[in-house]
Amino acid sequence: MIVDAVYAAPALLILSLGIYSTIVRDTFSATVGFIAYGLLLTVAWVQLHGVDVALTEAAIGGGLTGLLLVRASARLRPTEALARAEAPGGAMRLLAGLMAGGVFVVLAIAVLSLPDPAPTLAPQAAEHMASLGVGNPITAVLLAYRAMDTMLEAIVLLLALIGVWSLAPDRVWGGRPGPRYNADPEGILAFIARVLPPVGIIVGIYIFWIGADHPGGKFQGATIVAAMWLLTMMAGLADAPPINRRWVRILLVAGPAVFVAVGVAGALTAGAFLGYPEGWAKPLILVIEFALMPSLALTLGLIMAGTPERPAAP
Amino acid sequence: MNGAMLFGLVAAALVGVGLYGLIVNPQPLRKILAFNVIGSGVFLLFGVIARRGAAAGLGGDPVPQALLITGIVVAFSATAIAVTVLLRLFEETGTTTLASAVPPPAAGPGPGQDQAGE
Amino acid sequence: MSSLVDVFTYITIATGAFFFLAGTVGLLRFPDTLTRLHALTKADNLGLGLIVLGLLPQVDGVMNGLKLIAIWLLVLLSGADAGQLIARAARRTMRRAAPHREGPAGAAGSRSSAMEPTAKAGGQP
Numbered sequence: 001m002i003v004d005a006v007y008a009a010p011a012l013l014i015l016s017l018g019i020y021s022t023i024v025r026d027t028f029s030a031t032v033g034f035i036a037y038g039l040l041l042t043v044a045w046v047q048l049h050g051v052d053v054a055l056t057e058a059a060i061g062g063g064l065t066g067l068l069l070v071r072a073s074a075r076l077r078p079t080e081a082l083a084r085a086e087a088p089g090g091a092m093r094l095l096a097g098l099m100a101g102g103v104f105v106v107l108a109i110a111v112l113s114l115p116d117p118a119p120t121l122a123p124q125a126a127e128h129m130a131s132l133g134v135g136n137p138i139t140a141v142l143l144a145y146r147a148m149d150t151m152l153e154a155i156v157l158l159l160a161l162i163g164v165w166s167l168a169p170d171r172v173w174g175g176r177p178g179p180r181y182n183a184d185p186e187g188i189l190a191f192i193a194r195v196l197p198p199v200g201i202i203v204g205i206y207i208f209w210i211g212a213d214h215p216g217g218k219f220q221g222a223t224i225v226a227a228m229w230l231l232t233m234m235a236g237l238a239d240a241p242p243i244n245r246r247w248v249r250i251l252l253v254a255g256p257a258v259f260v261a262v263g264v265a266g267a268l269t270a271g272a273f274l275g276y277p278e279g280w281a282k283p284l285i286l287v288i289e290f291a292l293m294p295s296l297a298l299t300l301g302l303i304m305a306g307t308p309e310r311p312a313a314p
Numbered sequence: 315m316n317g318a319m320l321f322g323l324v325a326a327a328l329v330g331v332g333l334y335g336l337i338v339n340p341q342p343l344r345k346i347l348a349f350n351v352i353g354s355g356v357f358l359l360f361g362v363i364a365r366r367g368a369a370a371g372l373g374g375d376p377v378p379q380a381l382l383i384t385g386i387v388v389a390f391s392a393t394a395i396a397v398t399v400l401l402r403l404f405e406e407t408g409t410t411t412l413a414s415a416v417p418p419p420a421a422g423p424g425p426g427q428d429q430a431g432e
Numbered sequence: 433m434s435s436l437v438d439v440f441t442y443i444t445i446a447t448g449a450f451f452f453l454a455g456t457v458g459l460l461r462f463p464d465t466l467t468r469l470h471a472l473t474k475a476d477n478l479g480l481g482l483i484v485l486g487l488l489p490q491v492d493g494v495m496n497g498l499k500l501i502a503i504w505l506l507v508l509l510s511g512a513d514a515g516q517l518i519a520r521a522a523r524r525t526m527r528r529a530a531p532h533r534e535g536p537a538g539a540a541g542s543r544s545s546a547m548e549p550t551a552k553a554g555g556q557p
Binding site for chain 1 (some may be wrong): 320329338340350355357366371373375377382388393398399404410
């Protein structure tokens with residue numbers, strides 16, 4: 001009974017917060033509920049023995065997505081009244097409820113009839129980890145067995161950034177993203193933006209470095225570093241760089257470019273794209289990680305900074 | 315594995331709840347939020363499958379968990395673009411309705427005039 | 433001897449959880465934003481401190497214990513700052529709603545716009 005309660009409590013809380021975020025009237029309350037929902041999902045991931053996924057969910061799923069939605073809901077506040085007038089009537093709600101219930105029933109049947117014993121790739125993943133020199137199986141999967149997915153994921157982030165940039169009005173193309181934040185330089189926000197980033201950057205680099213043997217990794221570490229940069233931007237202590245600066249573009253592309261270069265080199269020397277020659281796995285993994293981490297931090301920070309809104313200084 | 319099964323049922327329920335919210339909420343930002351709830355329900359379901367694959371001394375099958383990390387990042391990218399498009403729509407037309415009854419702005423073709431928000 | 437340590441852990445974690453419960457009761461029952469913030473920040477920091485104290489005998493190694501204490505200090509720092517920011521935004525909103533005297537012009541317009549909805553949501557009973 002005690003063991004089941006440990007699972008049941010987060011599960012029920014997650015479900016009720018998910019329902020709350022969906023049906024509450026005020027949009028801001030829904031977004032704040034979503035952030036809490038993301039944090040509870042982190043607890044669920046730890047229960048499911050996926051600590052790396054828990055870190056990613058806390059950092060990106062709850063943190064960055066929540067920040068995106070909260071800022072958008074604050075800016076879209078004037079549209080609330082008009083949108084509420086468009087709410088559908090009872091018939092549409094009943095139909096939607098029936099459809100949602102049908103999807104739930106189908107998925108629940110699928111969950112309850114999962115094959116037993118469950119098929120798994122864990123033995124194959126574990127047996128080659130020693131030759132890679134990596135202690136964390138998730139890192140081994142991400143950077144060795146399925147390195148192609150990680151490369152495409154980094155490129156997808158870059159494409160998302162280009163998509164965000166492409167929405168800039170023509171007159172500010174190449175300019176600085178986001179509004180100019182001018183917080184009180186003696187105030188609380190400036191205080192924490194001076195105190196927290198050194199600690200945060202060290203924590204981020206630590207999580208990145210320890211991802212080789214323990215739960216962690218470059219996505220989680222890069223998110224923390226990007227969050228520290230965002231904090232200094234929001235406090236007015238730093239400003240977002242204009243997006244037509246060469247160093248910005250070079251740093252953004254450097255990570256994925258190194259990844260692709262390693263892949264091509266692997267095609268030439270090991271016979272497969274992103275194949276690692278014998279004994280070269282650990283150094284190549286380190287090279288990829290060191291090149292990718294700054295690019296990821298800059299990409300995530302710039303995605304959160306938004307579209308250019310101010311023209312670059314001439 | 316009873317606890318993991320409970321999470322699986324909650325994940326199925328979350329997909330249903332998110333689908334309801336996606337259809338019923340008229341504001342596009344709420345639709346994006348409901349889309350994220352659907353996504354996290356699917357991820358939770360996949361995580362239950364990963365947990366059931368625990369073997370060889372590992373707590374869970376690492377391959378689905380690594381795919382989940384990729385999935386969370388890609389879902390964030392999609393949300394970022396969707397929210398940015400929504401904010402641009404708001405700046406251009408002053409409203410975020412998806413109904414096609416909104417007249418296009420005077421200068422140039424208006425963005426986002428495709429679907430009716432029924 | 434280890435069971436004595438376990439009893440200490442149980443008692444301190446239960447007390448910490450009780451403080452969290454007290455903070456949540458304050459969040460639900462107090463009338464306006466500032467009193468709710470007071471209940472939340474005080475009770476939650478103390479509750480987290482007690483939970484960390486209870487977990488300290490259970491960790492293996494000094495480094496993990498130091499990490500737990502660092503977590504508590506970081507939560508203290510960010511919770512205090514966030515509480516101050518929300519309180520200032522709430523006070524600005526209350527001044528705007530019932531101006532007793534000229535309030536300070538909002539210097540950080542884009543920042544306070546994100547904070548204001550919290551004050552509005554918290555200001556209505």
